[in-house]
Amino acid sequence: MSKELRTYRRLPLLALSGVMLLGATALSPAPAHAGKADDTLTFALEQEVEAVNFYQSTSRDGVILSRLIWDTLIYRDPESGAYEPGLATSWKWVDATTIDFDLRQGVTFQNGEPFDADDVVFTLSYFPSPEAKVKSRESVAWIDHAEKLGQYKVRLFLKAPFPAALEFLASPLPIYPKDYYQKVGAEGMEAAPVGTGPYKVTKIVKGESITFERNPNYYKDSPKGEPQIGHIVMRTIPDKNTQLAELMTGGVDWIWKVDKDQAESLRAMPQLTVKDAETMRIGYLTFDAAGKAGPSPLTNVKVRQAIAHAINRQSIVDNLFAGGARVVDTACFPEQFGCDQTVKHYDYDPALAKKLLAEAGYPDGFEIQLNGYRNRDLAEAMVGDLAKVGIKATLNYGKYAAIRDMIRSGKSKMAFMTWGSNSIGDVSASTSVFFTGGADDTYGDAEVKAELDKGDTSTDPAVRKEAYSKALHRIADQAYWLPLWSYPYTYAYTSDLNFTPTSDEIPHFAQASWK
Amino acid sequence: MLGFLVKRLALALLVAVTVSVVGFVLLRASGDIAVAIAGEGATETDIQAVRQQYGFDRPLPVQYVEWLGKTLSGDLGRSVYFNVPVAQLIAERLPVTLLLGALSLVFALALSIPLGVVAALRPNSLLDHAALWLAVFGQAMPSFWFALLLILVLGVWGRLLPISGTGSLLNYVMPAIALGYYATPAIMRLTRAGMVEVLGSDYIRTARAKGLRTGKVLFKHALRNAVIPVVSLAAVQFGFMLSGSIVIESIFALPGVGQLAWISLQRSDFTVVQGIVLMLSVIYILLALLADLFNAWLDPRIRVA
Numbered sequence: 001m002s003k004e005l006r007t008y009r010r011l012p013l014l015a016l017s018g019v020m021l022l023g024a025t026a027l028s029p030a031p032a033h034a035g036k037a038d039d040t041l042t043f044a045l046e047q048e049v050e051a052v053n054f055y056q057s058t059s060r061d062g063v064i065l066s067r068l069i070w071d072t073l074i075y076r077d078p079e080s081g082a083y084e085p086g087l088a089t090s091w092k093w094v095d096a097t098t099i100d101f102d103l104r105q106g107v108t109f110q111n112g113e114p115f116d117a118d119d120v121v122f123t124l125s126y127f128p129s130p131e132a133k134v135k136s137r138e139s140v141a142w143i144d145h146a147e148k149l150g151q152y153k154v155r156l157f158l159k160a161p162f163p164a165a166l167e168f169l170a171s172p173l174p175i176y177p178k179d180y181y182q183k184v185g186a187e188g189m190e191a192a193p194v195g196t197g198p199y200k201v202t203k204i205v206k207g208e209s210i211t212f213e214r215n216p217n218y219y220k221d222s223p224k225g226e227p228q229i230g231h232i233v234m235r236t237i238p239d240k241n242t243q244l245a246e247l248m249t250g251g252v253d254w255i256w257k258v259d260k261d262q263a264e265s266l267r268a269m270p271q272l273t274v275k276d277a278e279t280m281r282i283g284y285l286t287f288d289a290a291g292k293a294g295p296s297p298l299t300n301v302k303v304r305q306a307i308a309h310a311i312n313r314q315s316i317v318d319n320l321f322a323g324g325a326r327v328v329d330t331a332c333f334p335e336q337f338g339c340d341q342t343v344k345h346y347d348y349d350p351a352l353a354k355k356l357l358a359e360a361g362y363p364d365g366f367e368i369q370l371n372g373y374r375n376r377d378l379a380e381a382m383v384g385d386l387a388k389v390g391i392k393a394t395l396n397y398g399k400y401a402a403i404r405d406m407i408r409s410g411k412s413k414m415a416f417m418t419w420g421s422n423s424i425g426d427v428s429a430s431t432s433v434f435f436t437g438g439a440d441d442t443y444g445d446a447e448v449k450a451e452l453d454k455g456d457t458s459t460d461p462a463v464r465k466e467a468y469s470k471a472l473h474r475i476a477d478q479a480y481w482l483p484l485w486s487y488p489y490t491y492a493y494t495s496d497l498n499f500t501p502t503s504d505e506i507p508h509f510a511q512a513s514w515k
Numbered sequence: 516m517l518g519f520l521v522k523r524l525a526l527a528l529l530v531a532v533t534v535s536v537v538g539f540v541l542l543r544a545s546g547d548i549a550v551a552i553a554g555e556g557a558t559e560t561d562i563q564a565v566r567q568q569y570g571f572d573r574p575l576p577v578q579y580v581e582w583l584g585k586t587l588s589g590d591l592g593r594s595v596y597f598n599v600p601v602a603q604l605i606a607e608r609l610p611v612t613l614l615l616g617a618l619s620l621v622f623a624l625a626l627s628i629p630l631g632v633v634a635a636l637r638p639n640s641l642l643d644h645a646a647l648w649l650a651v652f653g654q655a656m657p658s659f660w661f662a663l664l665l666i667l668v669l670g671v672w673g674r675l676l677p678i679s680g681t682g683s684l685l686n687y688v689m690p691a692i693a694l695g696y697y698a699t700p701a702i703m704r705l706t707r708a709g710m711v712e713v714l715g716s717d718y719i720r721t722a723r724a725k726g727l728r729t730g731k732v733l734f735k736h737a738l739r740n741a742v743i744p745v746v747s748l749a750a751v752q753f754g755f756m757l758s759g760s761i762v763i764e765s766i767f768a769l770p771g772v773g774q775l776a777w778i779s780l781q782r783s784d785f786t787v788v789q790g791i792v793l794m795l796s797v798i799y800i801l802l803a804l805l806a807d808l809f810n811a812w813l814d815p816r817i818r819v820a
Contacts, residue, residue: 205770207775245667
């Protein structure tokens with residue numbers, strides 16, 4: 001036998017002993033468990049963020065991290081919805097396209113760089129420019145540029161009147177340190193993020209975790225309050241069952257988006273707190289009222305109203321959600337500014353639905369395709385309700401992008417969709433997206449568009465409210481949408497933790513503390 | 516031997532090209548990538564801009580040839596989602612996947628070869644049947660289900676092992692068992708078949724007749740010859756494990772290539788998916804090729820045929 005052959009035959013054995021040796025040296029015990037005992041709050045998210053550098057991210061999870069690392073000029077209280085001073089101590093609308101800000105003094109970035117007007121002017125001028133290649137363009141597209149009026153005074157110029165400006169300044173526009181960013185660029189900011197926020201990043205393990213440490217120099221009067229917990233760790237755990245197992249064994253302290261059946265069993269565990277809280281996301285059925293996808297019964301308003309009466313939304317909310325959801329009647333989230341709740345309400349009434357169908361010329365119902373991308377169980381419940389009045393709906397499920405493309409290109413007659421308004425508490429971020437002639441407007445109702453345009457461009461709250469109300473009434477009367485329900489999240493966390501879920505879909509860990 | 520080598524290489528190349536074409540087309544058939552890239556809230560103009568920027572508005576064959584050209588020059592493109600080079604993303608995560616694959620293979624071999632030997636010693640005995648059942652069990656049970664069972668028993672009830680992440684090598688124990696178990700049946704059956712054949716051969720009878728101890732006959736003479744085909748099977752199984760790690764890595768939250776593939780699919784991050792599919796298929800093809808060549812080298816009958 002040749003020498004090589006002998007070596008080959010020993011290969012498996014060699015590999016085995018090699019791995020064993022490696023194992024012997026590396027089999028150190030797992031790191032100590034997180035929790036109150038070592039002042040470390042570990043939370044789990046399903047996906048890793050595309051970028052920690054906020055302006056290179058579009059995901060919700062990026063917003064969660066940004067609230068720890070950075071601050072914004074304005075702070076929006078997630079519970080009351082009121083605007084409070086953040087890095088700006090006061091602000092004033094000079095006219096419909098100009099806002100003046102007075103900035104907070106004595107604030108420093110985590111790298112020691114002092115905060116002043118230069119940082120604000122840089123952030124609000126550089127990131128709206130095309131060369132910054134900001135991922136979420138709509139966050140910055142409304143800004144023209146900013147000017148320095150003094151060391152702590154800044155003027156912001158808008159491209160056009162944009163009443164939701166304060167809302168945007170309070171969320172997707174964290175203030176970056178000018179000198180640091182200009183020195184290290186986007187890649188440097190990604191590797192070692194620096195902000196004024198309550199927590200600073202100490203370690204990033206790609207695809208696995210990000211570790212934060214309390215910022216000892218965080219400014220005292222911050223509306224976020226003084227950070228209480230020493231360390232925060234974000235872990236990426238894609239599988240829900242794994243998250244659950246880690247929570248039950250103390251490997252992580254906090255998870256969210258817990259399913260209904262799992263929530264029930266977690267509620268029985270004394271070491272865990274389970275809470276349901278509403279988010280701004282609403283579900284809705286959209287109908288091809290204009291007949292873009294070809295002739296269909298849905299171009300008849302009576303048929304759309306019949307569907308609205310046929311679906312037992314309250315029963316679905318009661319039976320298929322873990323808790324915290326409610327039926328929504330408006331094409332916007334009820335707590336959003338301008339979301340008038342006095343619109344037409346369609347009660348569950350299958351007899352009336354049948355009558356309306358008969359009046360529309362469909363006494364025996366019809367066949368229709370229902371497109372959707374999430375919550376198949378909810379869609380199936382709706383299909384069941386529709387069948388009771390003679391409408392035979394078949395489900396067609398696809399990816400979000402594919403289904404939305406179908407709707408936009410006029411290939412969908414009826415679709416079950418949801419909208420989260422990017423957590424912006426203003427009707428301009430919900431109703432206006434779908435009914436003002438843009439890509440998502442398949443309805444083409446000039447009356448609705450005119451009112452929404454009025455609301456979107458006026459800075460007078462009374463004028464806006466009235467305009468939005470008219471638009472929402474007409475949308476409900478015409479039943480272009482059947483708004484369905486709000487989406488609650490179920491949170492589960494260690495009972496040692498003080499934590500308040502909020503409707504903006506952003507867990508505020510900087511405000512959490514141990515009991 | 517040279518003719519055989521050329522034939523095998525050509526075949527491997529053909530498979531690689533086919534896989535890349537199929538992957539390329541399937542990915543584009545799964546929905547409008549431009550819409551996915553532009554994200555929620557993008558306008559038609561934004562989407563059109565994305566379409567032009569990435570060249571989606573051109574015919575599919577043109578896009579494919581361009582991608583192939585870049586790939587051959589070593590440029591896998593940039594991730595749409597992470598906005599970093601795909602090669603860098605894969606390189607960051609490959610060690611986790613390779614380590615998991617290696618440990619899984621070790622587990623599979625350590626379990627299946629002794630089982631195969633034991634089964635071969637007494638064919639059709641209770642032991643043989645027990646080993647068969649264990650193997651069938653491994654083949655029949657979906658790996659994600661087995662993984663969850665492991666988490667429940669060893670992680671939640673027993674608190675013996677860490678459940679997820681890569682804190683220490685202990686974190687790899689459950690994933691390696693879950694991934695390796697699936698490969699056990701094939702290796703075990705092959706070991707058993709080889710051993711049964713070898714144990715009936717003349718030289719073993721001679722060895723026994725010489726008065727050698729059973730252990731020595733088994734391990735020194737029989738097993739060495741019986742496991743030769745197992746080595747090539749193990750190489751192929753290793754390729755399976757690398758691609759099979761998509762599910763296992765997601766369940767155990769291991770930041771490897773598998774998990775990257777899974778989230779990239781969900782986000783229509785097509786450059787990353789293409790890169791991973793290509794990488795895995797090339798690794799697989801190479802392993803299969805190596806196994807073929809190895810076998811041919813050991814057994815002249817294969818080369819000639």
